[in-house]
Amino acid sequence: MGKVIGIGLGPGDPDLMSVKAHRLIGAARHVAYFRKAGRAGQARQIVEGVIGSQAIEHAMEYPVTTEIPVTDPEYNRRLAAFYDDWSERLTELAANGDVVVLCEGDPFFYGSFMHLHSRLQGRAEVEVVPGITGMSGCWTATDRPITWGDDVLTVLAATLPEAELARRAADTDALVVMKIGRHLPKLRRALEQAGRLADAWLVERGTMPGQKVQRLAAVAGPVPYFSIALVHGQGRRP
């Protein structure tokens, strides 16, 4: 009997995956990863050159990403069926040996693997290997510490309502905002209301080719999925 091993790949630079992740991925016989249908998939791209020639690949293609709003019950129904199906398939594969599931960032921090992890309980042995989060990669890219001394850090998704974003941005020392995409104009207004816009940075593709670090106020256009906004804490420092 094998295990299903959810492995954090880190923020994107393959050199930032852990020694353990590198070893397990290089030796794996079965490697599964999520991707949008018709795309190469970010997770798969990160392990190019790491994955062994013996590996059998399993692309888990999301049945829906942004075509249906997340509030539509149909979105939920389709995704639940997708995770049910893959947890079944991974359980079968694990009966004959370890199966590796590639996870961008850290598997337990806003990751898709969690939806398999919960379904696999009691059916297969599951192991999780943590990874460097995308936000760590992004604040490192700004070359400034995110938290000092007793700073409070708040991590938000830009999908929240504008007033909620503004309230929380005003009530924290350091701020990280994920899932920006088409919510950038709303986030910008919320940061302005909170008095934090002048100190906000936007990092696109942190640690990856094409990395871009800009003042958020200067960013006009649409931003890629791998974008994170940051406001650095200013806490105690000797």
Next chain:
Amino acid sequence: MGKVIGIGLGPGDPDLMSVKAHRLIGAARHVAYFRKAGRAGQARQIVEGVIGSQAIEHAMEYPVTTEIPVTDPEYNRRLAAFYDDWSERLTELAANGDVVVLCEGDPFFYGSFMHLHSRLQGRAEVEVVPGITGMSGCWTATDRPITWGDDVLTVLAATLPEAELARRAADTDALVVMKIGRHLPKLRRALEQAGRLADAWLVERGTMPGQKVQRLAAVAGPVPYFSIALVHGQGRRP
């Protein structure tokens, strides 16, 4: 001319340092690390077996840790002099080649290296290698995801006043509390006021030998420095 390279070691398990960290540390000629006077030092212990025989070690011993309260100006004065002194010494070493500074967790997330980083600006070239945070190691140890869907995550230090801890614990989905030590009884009362005590976990020495995962409500005694409290988010899941 060399660089001063602040390297994140991750949460404690040497297998969880990045491929890049492992390579740079193994090849380094000068390796510096913080430690409490008279102790081996956690960072140095993590790299045992990784560091090369050619390495010259520089133990940077804190002049004060908990002997003086952080609110005493003398605490600040002594630490500032310590960081001034070591940034001078590292600048001199870097004139002849790269110098590695070992950092537990991620260097820019509540780390001591930041106090060198700010002082080295304009004097030496500085590079930072991110690492897996201690909190990632701890939530992985609980075998439960920390954030789902649009969950808000708040990261706090237990050094904050009780009322502030309680207010923030009540106003977040997921919670991470660092720097617990002697503040455990206060944190416990704050979590109780916030209605979060029953869902709180305490992880001691996450990913390290002697790792301990317990319900926080069940923990009576003093806890080691490497302890993190967690309340997992319960957000949207298909």
